[in-house]
Amino acid sequence: MLTLYNTLTRQKEVFQPIEPGKVRMYVCGMTVYDLCHIGHARMLAAFDVIYRWLRESGYDVTYVRNITDIEDKIINRALERGITPEQLVEETIADMHQDAAALGLLPPTHEPRATHHVEGMIRLIEQLVQNGKAYPAANGDVYYAVREFEGYGKLSGRTLDKLRAGERVEIDPNKRDPLDFVLWKAAKPGEPAWDSPWGPGRPGWHIECSVMSCHHLGEHFDIHGGGEDLQFPHHENEIAQSEGAHGHKYVNYWLHNGFINVDGEKMSKSLGNFFTIRDVLQHFDGEVIRFFIVRSHYRSPVNYTDTILQDAKQGLTRLYTALRGLELPASTGIDWNQPMAARFKAAMDDDFNTSEAVAVLFELAGEVNKTHDLQQARLLKDLAGVLGLLQRDPEDFLQAGAGEGELSAQAIEALIAERKAARASRNWAESDRIRDALLAQGVVLEDGPQGTTWRRA
Known part of the structure; x- marks a missing residue:
């Protein structure tokens, strides 16, 4: 029986889908103005595992992960680079998909873009105005009136009075209340714009997800996820918009993954302590990054350092080593009654x-190392596959990583051949010299009955 922690109720609950046998899940994706960083990797991998387990559990899952392709950061970055926002978006989406492939992510069922749903956003804003939950301002913007939505703050646990007490921004004369948020932004010169009943403009960030999720999953669906930082105000505002417009519950279960910290401090671009996925891939295999993320519970904060990544690499190496050299039988599916x-x-x-x-x-890997039992090894690979791990040939993983300054596989094999000749002539000093020289360059030799194998340290 699957239980999950619901941020909305702050407790674990037995999962009961709205429609038996089917799960509809929406996860807030990327704002595509720059390369994805390792914090994004945490979110992507965490919900990829959730998606995989729901499918493994027999559910027919519709997984939607959106793309925000119109936003201030996109416009400003495009101006900095002297290209159009459209060019920046296409380039960044291609980079994101390349990073996702390196992390072993399954593609979502749908990956909608905000700019493809502007008409739906306009219709939802019109509905909110009609319901008295939103109002046009004199400057051409349209705002959500948070005090008109009785349940505002129920996801984050922040009451309106506490939010007002903590308000530090300068009062906007166009707003009825400082806490009101924008649904529609009036066009500025040179910015992308769409026609609307309130004049040319573009949607605010929060309204996008309300529309894209409902378009693909309906007005009431099972799971909504994202990073912990989106809990407020983004997801809080989504609830206000969607329930304020439709008059009924929006989402049953809210899931949020924890942060990645760098040396104990939250990773952020403002602090300059963030690393792009591309940065990390220059030093670590994509599956190592995935393993680093997956081996921690998705709601727990994770600390990032090179030492911790090295530890993750060693751990994944141990798992792959257990499968090395074994001819596994074909998979017949997992017998969930088996104790492991x-x-x-x-x-x-x-x-x-x-x-x-x-x-x-x-x-299980420890048992395989002791017994070399092929059925146990098969189970190890199948269970790991549920997490998106251990699906490569062990040699491919253990010998991968010939980057700049590293010996190539061909050079290593040549030195192993020289060492074999030295051992055959009983030149133990030369044999030891070659082993030590390889070890100094990050290559570990392992002698066994079938000969010498090697792996990257």
């Missing part, structure tokens, strides 16, 4: 507890 599989399932059914699930993988 049952423990893995229990962990994943407990709010997608990948930390405990990975512990089962290591225990």
Whole structure:
């Protein structure tokens, strides 16, 4: 029985889909003005695992992850680079998809773009104005009147009075209340704009997800997810917009992944302590990054350092090493009654507890190392596959990474051949010299009955 932690109720709940056997899930995706950073990787990988487990559990899942392709940051970055916003968007989406492939992400069922849904946004804003939840201002903007929505603050636990007490921004004369937020922005010279009943302009950020989620999943759906930082104000505002317009519940379960910290401090561009996925891929395999993320529970904060990434690489190496050299039988599916599989399932059914699930993988790898049992090895690979891990040929992973300054596979094999000749002539000093020279360059030799194998340290 699958249970998950619902941010809305602040407790674990048994998952009950609206429609038996089907799950409709929406996750807030990227604003495509720059390369994805490692914090984005956390969100992408966390919800990829959730998507995989829901499917493994037998659900027919519709997974929507949006793209915000119109926003101030996009416009400003395009101006800086002397290109159109459209050119920047296409380039950045291509980069995002390349990073997603490196992390082993499954593509979502739908990946809508905000600019393809502007007409729907205009219709929803009109409905909110008619319902008395929004109002046009003299400057051409349209604002949501938060005090007209009784449930505002129920997701984040922030009451309107507390929000007002903490308000520090200068009062906007166009707003009825400082807490009101923009639904439609009047056009500025040179910016992309669409015609609307309130004049040329473009949608605000929050309205996009209300429209794209309802377009693909309906006005009431099962799961809405995203990073912890989106809980307020973005997701709070989504609830206000959607429920204010439709008059009924928007989402049953809200899931939020934890932050990635750098040396114990929240990663952010403003602090200059962020790393793009591309930065990290120059030093670590994409599956190592995925393993680094997956081995922690999705709601827990994760600390990022090179040392911790190295530890993740060593851990994944241990798992791949257990499968090395084994001719596995074809998979016939996972027998969830098998004790190890049952423990893995229990962990994943407990709010997608990948930390405990990975512990089962290591225990199973230990058994395989001792017994070389092919059925156990097959189970190890199949269970890991549920998390998007261990699906490559072990040699491919263990010997990957010939980057700048590293010995190529051909050079390593040549030195192994020289060492074999030295051993055959009983020249142990030369044999040891070659082993030590390879180790100094990050290559570990392992002698066994079938000969010498190697892996990157």
